[in-house]
Amino acid sequence: MISVAQLVAGLESRSIILSLADGQLRYRSPRDALTAADRAAIGERRDALIDFLAAREAGRALRMVEPQDGPLSTAVGQDMYYRFGSGPLQGKPISLNIGMAGSFRNARAADIADAIRAAVARHDSLRTRIVRHGEVPELALNPVEELQIGFEDLSGAADGTAAGQAVVAQMFGDHIPVESPWLFRAKVVALPGGDAAAVMAANHFISDAGTRNILLQEIQDALDRKAGREVKPHPPAIPYYAFSRGERRFLEGAQGARLIDYWRRWYGRQPVMHAPSGAVMEWGAGTRIVNNFTIPRRMLEKAGILAAAHGATPFLVFLGIFCLAMARWSKMERFPVRILGDKRSRLDLAGTGGLMFCADPVEIPVPPGQDFAQLMRAILVEYEASLALRLPTLHYFAPHVVRPDIEPAAYPNRIPAVFNYYSGGTSRERAEREGAPDGTAGLAWPPEVTRLSPQSWTRRSAPLFLHLMDLGNEMTASLHFLADVVNETDEKAFIATLFQVFDEVLPV
Secondary structure (H helix, E strand, C coil), rough: CCCCHHHHHHHHHHCCCEEEEEEEEECCCCCCCHHHHHHHHHHCHHHHHHHHHHHHHHHHHCCCCCCCCCCCCCCCCHHHHHHHHCCCCCCCCCEEEEEEEECCCCCCHHHHHHHHHHHHHCHHHHHHEEEECCCEEEEEECCHHHCCCCEEEEECCCCCHHHHHHHHHHHHCCCCCCCCCEEEEEEEEEEEHHCCEEEEEEHHHHHHHHHHHHHHHHHHHHHHCCCCCCCCCCCCCCCCHHHHHHHHHHCCCCHHHHHHHHHHHHHCCCCCCECCCEEEECCCEEEEEEEEEEEHHHHHHHHHHHHHHHCCCCCHHHHHHHHHHHHHHCCCCCCEEEEEECCCHHHCCCCCCCCCCCEEEEEEEECCCHHHHHHHHHHHHHHHHHHHHCCCCCCCCCCEEEEEECCCCCCCCCCHHHEEEEECCHHHHHHHHHHHHCCCCCCCCCCCEEECCCCCEEEEEEEEEEEECCCCEEEEEEEEEEECCCCHHHHHHHHHHHHHHHHHHCEE
C-alpha cells in the first residue's frame, strides 16, 4: 500500500486538491478527474488523510511564523543542543565547534576585522553568552565592542598555505565551552602576497554550517563595498532570537501540539531495522567508527548529469544511492531516515545567523523492481511531505522542552540512519573551485577508504551516518557506524554495498 504522502501527491499531480473544512475532508478537482478508484482510496484512508492534512496546515503555519518581541530567551533548538552539548563531557571525543575560515584577495587585515565586528553586531546569536546554567539556561548579549579579534602575521611565511592551515586547525580544534564569556572567536591572518584570511569558530549552541557561508559572504560584501565594487543587495534578515520566540510560541499552542502529536504517531508506525547480524538499529552512545573517503569531480559531474536528465538535484542522487544501499544491506523495502536540513526556507531567514539547522524524518520506500529514477521520485514525494510538516527537532524526538511530558528522556530512537548533504562555500568560493584544475583526476574509484581509530561517544547518535560535503570540485564523505550495533562484518558489507550501488547508478 502506498503512503498517504504518495496518495496525496498522486491526486495533486492530477489537480485533485484535498483540504479540510471544519475537520471534514473536502476535495476540488476538474470535471470527471476523480475516478471510482480514487474515491475508494480516499474512503479507505480517510482518517489518515485528515491527520496528514491537519498536520500539513500546522506545518505551513509554522513555516510562516512571525518574529516576536520579548525578553531574550533560548530557542527550542538551543535547549535541545544544551541537553547534550554541555556538562563535563562536552568537547569529548571531538569539539562541536562550527569552524568558519575564508581568504580574501588584496585585503587589509584591519578591513577584515572591521567586517567581522560589523557582522557580529548584526547577528545577535553570535554575541550570546549563557549567564545562568540549569534546566533552562538564561542568556545575555555581549557588547560587540568587547569582542577580541586576534591577529597573526604570516605574510613572510615561506609556505603561506601550510602556515595558514595550521592556524585554522588550531582555531577549529580548540573547544569553546558553553561556559565561555564569548561563544564566538575570531582571528585575522595576513598572508603572503597581500591577501588576508578570516578564521572564526563558534560553539554549535549559537551557530551552524549555514552561518559560516552567511558570515563569509558578509565579509566579502564589506570588502567589495570598501573597494567600490558593486555588491548584490540582500533582503533584510529576521534576527535569530525574534524568530525563535515566534517559533516557540507557535509550538506551545494548539497547532504546535497538533504537529508534535502527528510526529509521535508517525514514529510509532515506523518499522524497526536490523543489521545483517540481527542487532536492532537503535540510537545509542558507545564506540563510533568513522570511515572517510573522497568522491572525485568526475563522479560529481556524473551525478549532475543524471540529476538534470530526471529534473532532480545531486542531493537527491546521493540520497537515493544511500537509501538503495540501506535497502539491500538490511533487506527492507520501507524504513525511516533522518535528513539534516536548514530552517532558512524563507527569503527573510536566508541571512539569519544562528543554530538554524534541523532534521527531517523521512519514510523511504524501496519496492523491488523500480528503476533509480522511480526511486528518486518516490523519495522526493516523501521528503517534500516531511518538509511540509517540518518540526524543528534537531537529532532527537519531538521537543521535550516544549512538551516536557511528551516521552521519557531515554525514549528509544529507532531511525536507523542520518543523511547529511552540505553544499560548502560561498558562491565566490565555489566558482573559484569549479574553475580550478581538477585535483582529483588521479584518484581511483572506488576510492580509498580511511578507517579512523575508534572513538568513544558519550552522546546518543544514529547507528549509521553519512555526511557529504559538496565543495564543487570534489566531495568529502564521512561514513559513521555505531560499533555497539553495527559490527565490523556488517560495516564492511555496507561499505561494499554502497560502492556497488554507486557503480550501478554512476558507472565509471
